[in-house]
Amino acid sequence: MPDEPAPITEHLGELRKRIFWILATLLVFSAIAFSFAEQIFLFLLEPVIAVMEDRGSKLQAISPTETFFTYLKAALLAGFMASLPVTFWHLWAFVSPGLYSQERRAVIPFVFASSLLFAGGAVFGYTQVFPLVFEFLSGFDTSGLIEQSWTMSLAFSTTARLFLAFGVAFELPVLIFFLAATGIVSARKLWSGTPYAVLGIFVTAAILTPPDFVSQVLLAIPMLVLYLLGVGVAWIFDPERRRERIQARDEESPGEPGSDSEDHSE
Template sequence: MDASIDDSKAPLIEHLIELRQRLLWALAAFAVAFGVCIFFADEIFGLLVKPLTAAFPPGEGKLIYTKLYEAFFVEIKVALFAAFFVSFPVISNQLWAFVAPGLYAKEKRAFLPFLIATPILFMAGAALAYYIVMPTAFRFFVGFEGEVGGMTQEALPAMGDYLSLVMQFILAFGVCFQLPVLLLLLNRAGLVTRDQLKGIRRYMIVAAFALAAILTPPDVVSQLMLGIPLIMLYEISLAIMWFTDRKKAAMETE
């Protein structure tokens, strides 16, 4: 067999071995985080329930489960959900350690701010959902309790449905808050320019509210609370591009 073929395969095998090792470390971190989170699943779920508790009058409100196994699987889902966030620093570090050796020093410096901004923006979106959007939306939903046609109308949310709604809120806001990272990466790669993004501003406003309508429950309050921040993040991205373009132009004229 030609020796050059063997030499060409060696780096690929080495990369695959390293990738497997990185994945094993990431899975190990997730497994350890899951083991810890399942032990504290009740406390974690208690934190997730607080926005709903605040929506009810003091001492009122309850969560129910209509299937015997529902409460058990809610704890599993809570532990999985929390374990991902706890282990994310290790997972992202393993990803960076695998990718970084293939980048030039200039590329590392350019990419590192985006790597740092991603979890910060996600947490900002999740915090907005947890502290502002969910309490506001839940008070709106609970406000429909009362007498209707001589019958009592009462909110009795199921544990599984409530957890799914909370996860939907947190993930929707966390992912959508990655918009500046996406736009700035596209701009840095030369795929879009600031002028192009300015030209489609009106379409992006429509798209922001359309996306909010898809990702949030079908109430106007939640949709506005996601759509408006998306528009603000879009404008912030344009402002950052304006600043970086000016800085680049100044460096080129020196």
């Protein structure tokens, strides 16, 4: 059974404590990552650098502080990725008092699946999508009259936005499972609402990605696949279907075992 309702002040205090530990973990990992900020930056922007080199160009820093603050952003992004398991654990710890005991035991699978899916989405975007997006964005100059000079700050911001967008998008199955397991939505409603989900996915992809059609479509397609996967998972673990199976099994059973023999013995 869920715990007894707690006062709102207690919830706020618990939330404040969880946020503190999440931010503290983020700062610690970011401080460690700052020692390798240049390597992290070069790794993350490898798809951009490859496109620029093909066109005989280089990234530019147009202000004295641009390099420092861009490296700082790279360290923060690396710290964020490294602290994801801790972040998901604290999020689960905050909502778990409102769950049933069997649902609370899913903390380790939840943390593992959430972290793995976020990292998997980021890796998928980095390896499969980023090269196509930056090749597309750099291909508009067909006249040869425009020299494309991308600043390292803007190039990193675009990369980080795509990186986080794909990570967040790949959390969709976990979100659907959580909503279905807690009874907020059912697998049937999710399936019947697929047309609306498709519209919402494309709108979300347009918000999360830079304003170009290629990156939006390349994010929306895996999100749609993940949505359907999430619906399948929700169908398996749907509490409504479990109750229906239990009810059907009870109706099919003739009675308690041994009841007839007890009647004969009397």
